[in-house]
Amino acid sequence: MSGSKAWIAGCAGHRLSADEKAFFAAERPWGFILFGRNIHSAEQVRDLVAELKEAGGRSTTPIFVDQEGGRVQRLRPPLAPTYPAPSRLGVIFGRDREAGERAAWLQGRLLALDLAGYGINADCLPCLDVPVAGAHSVIGDRAFAMHPDDIATLGRAAADGLVAGAVMPVMKHLPGHGRGNADSHLDLPVVTAIRAELGRTDFAPFAALRTLPAAMTAHVLYTDIDPTHPATLSPIVIQQVIRDEIGFDGLLMTDDISMKALQGDIGELSAKAITAGCDIVLHCNGDMTEMRKVSSAVQPLRGRAEQRAAAAEATVTHRPGIVDEAALRAEFAGLMTEVA
Numbered sequence: 001m002s003g004s005k006a007w008i009a010g011c012a013g014h015r016l017s018a019d020e021k022a023f024f025a026a027e028r029p030w031g032f033i034l035f036g037r038n039i040h041s042a043e044q045v046r047d048l049v050a051e052l053k054e055a056g057g058r059s060t061t062p063i064f065v066d067q068e069g070g071r072v073q074r075l076r077p078p079l080a081p082t083y084p085a086p087s088r089l090g091v092i093f094g095r096d097r098e099a100g101e102r103a104a105w106l107q108g109r110l111l112a113l114d115l116a117g118y119g120i121n122a123d124c125l126p127c128l129d130v131p132v133a134g135a136h137s138v139i140g141d142r143a144f145a146m147h148p149d150d151i152a153t154l155g156r157a158a159a160d161g162l163v164a165g166a167v168m169p170v171m172k173h174l175p176g177h178g179r180g181n182a183d184s185h186l187d188l189p190v191v192t193a194i195r196a197e198l199g200r201t202d203f204a205p206f207a208a209l210r211t212l213p214a215a216m217t218a219h220v221l222y223t224d225i226d227p228t229h230p231a232t233l234s235p236i237v238i239q240q241v242i243r244d245e246i247g248f249d250g251l252l253m254t255d256d257i258s259m260k261a262l263q264g265d266i267g268e269l270s271a272k273a274i275t276a277g278c279d280i281v282l283h284c285n286g287d288m289t290e291m292r293k294v295s296s297a298v299q300p301l302r303g304r305a306e307q308r309a310a311a312a313e314a315t316v317t318h319r320p321g322i323v324d325e326a327a328l329r330a331e332f333a334g335l336m337t338e339v340a
Contacts, residue, residue: 003028003057003300004028004029004030004056004057004300004301004309005027005028005029005030005295005298005299005300005301006030006274006279006280006281006298006299006300006301006305007029007030007270007280007281007282007283007294007295007298008029008030008031008032008033008062008064008253008280008281008282008283009024009029009031009032009033009283009286009291009294009295010032010033010034010035010038010283010284010285010286011032011038011048011052011286012037012286012287012288013037013038013286014038014039014040014044014048015044015047015048015051016048016051016052016055019288020055020288021051021055023288023291023292023295024052024055024056025055027291027295028056028057028300029055029056029295030056030061030062030280030301030309031056031061031062031063031064031122031280032052032055032056032061032062032063032064033063033064033065033282033284034048034049034063034064034065034074034120035065035066035074035284036074037286039074039075039079041079042078042079042117042118045075045079045118046118046119049063049118049119049120050119053119060121060313060316060317062121062122062168062312062313062316063119063120063121063122064120064122064123064124064170065115065120065122065123065124066123066124066125067080067111067114067115067123067124067125068083068085068086068124068125068127068142069082069083069084069085069086069107069111070083070084070085070086070087070088070141070142071085071141071142072142075114075115075118079118080114080115081110081114081329083107083110083111084107084336085141085142086104086126086127086141086142086143086144086154086158087140087141087142087143087144087145088141088336089103089104089107089144089154089158090143090144090145090146090150090151090154092335092336092338093144093145093150093153093154094145094150095338097153099335099338100154101153101154101157102157102331102335103332103335103336104144104154104155104157104158104161105157105158105160105161105164106161106328106331106332106335107158107161107332108125108126108157108158108159108160108161108162108164108165108169109161109162109164109165109323109328110161110325110328110329110332111123111125111161111162111165111167112161112162112164112165112166112167112320113165113323113325113328115165115167116165116166116167116320120167121166121167121168121316122167122168122170122214122316123162123167123168123169123170124170124172124216125158125159125162125169125170125171125172126144126154126155126156126158126159126169126171126172126209127139127142127143127144127155127171127172127173128144128151128152128155128171128172128176128205128206128209129142129143129151129172129173129176129177129178129202129218130143130146130147130148130151130176130178130179130201130202130204130205131143131146131178132178132179135178135179135180135181136180136181136182136183136189138177138180138182138183138184138185139177139178139180143178144158148201148202148204148205148208149204149208151205152204152205152208152209155171155205155209156208156209159171159209159212163315164320164321165320166315166316166317166318166319166320167315167316168213168214168312168313168315168316169212169213169214169315170212170214170215170216170253171206171209171212171214171215171216172215172216172218172255173216173217173218173219173220173255174206174215174216174217174218174231174242174246174248174252175198175202175203175206175218175222175231175237175241175242175246176191176198176201176202176203176206176218176220177189177218177220178202179191179193179198179202179220180218180220182261184218184219184220184255184259184260184261185259185260185261186260186261187260187261188219188220188221188230188261188262188263189218189219189220189221189261190220190221190223191220191221191222191223192223192224193222193224194224195222195224195225198222198224198225199245203241203245203246206242206246206248207245207246207247207248210246210247210248210249210250211250212248212250213250213251213311213312213314213315214250214251214252214253214312215242215248215250215251215252215253216252216253216254216255216282217231217232217238217242217252217253217254217255217273217278218230218231218232218255219231219232219255219259219261219262220261222237225237225240225241229276230261230262232254232255232257232262232273232276232278233262233269233272233273233276234276235275235276235277237276238252238276238277238278239277242277243277249308250308250311250312251279251280251305251308251309251311251312252277252278252279252280252308253278253279253280253281253282254273254278254280254281254282255282256282256283256284256285257269257270257273257281257282257283257294258283258284258285258287258290265293266283266290266293266294267293267294267296267297268297270283270293270294270297270298271297271298274297274298274299279301279304279305279308279309280301280305280309281294281297281298
């Protein structure tokens with residue numbers, strides 16, 4: 001990891017171009033992220049992941065993907081099974097807490113098995129956002145449940161399942177996207193709830209899981225905390241809320257810095273996110289012009305950010321125990337038929 005810079009990069013297509021290989025070799029992103037545009041066939045995905053790890057300079061280079069189940073699943077049949085949305089796990093939990101928690105762990109463990117087959121070692125899961133009636137549907141059924149305690153229990157189980165399979169979990173979106181009145185891919189959500197109410201509800205699942213190795217910020221403006229800057233760019237939100245109140249001291253990455261919720265030059269936004277207290281800038285779209293700006297705006301990892309990155313990366317270094325995959329899939333299917 002020595003010399004890696006404080007950013008995670010996307011790439012344009014199914015394989016790295018000569019320009020991308022040269023650029024990544026020079027600019028050393030700490031990790032990479034895959035999207036649907038990068039996924040064509042099983043062999044192709046394995047080859048691309050191998051290229052990305054080579055570009056990262058180490059076998060443990062984090063390769064991220066959004067593989068939640070439901071609407072958000074980059075790897076789909078025949079490359080990976082379809083999984084239920086997290087809210088379906090909450091339905092089981094509502095009927096039988098033990099069965100619901102087991103189903104969440106199994107889904108995490110099976111997702112890890114799927115991803116490990118391609119060399120992918122980090123999943124942007126669990127989504128710990130607390131949904132609120134009347135909010136934008138961008139979270140919706142991506143939330144495990146409606147109550148913060150239930151979300152924390154199911155999110156912990158899913159994260160533990162990933163870790164058991166040597167896949168790094170990334171909880172999102174700190175300090176809570178469930179109240180947002182817009183889709184941050186397209187617009188800046190604004191949350192006007194008072195800070196004390198947010199602390200009782202929205203922040204609670206993140207505080208319960210504060211020892212997870214990595215987390216992703218929300219591009220959301222919380223007017224009672226910082227009326228000027230969305231969380232990703234707010235020293236107040238990051239230090240006072242995420243670090244102090246929630247108590248998260250793991251690796252903090254931005255949500256995709258190129259999302260429309262953030263307005264301005266992509267390089268300046270990247271620098272502001274780091275200055276505000278994010279450890280890593282996530283840039284997803286693979287646009288070379290933008291990537292050059294992001295890379296120029298960030299520095300090699302050092303100090304606490306480097307320590308946090310090393311601790312997060314260490315979660316992917318252990319060898320998972322041998323499991324009976326067929327038995328796990330059968331058990332999971334049995335639990336899911338109860339809510340069919």
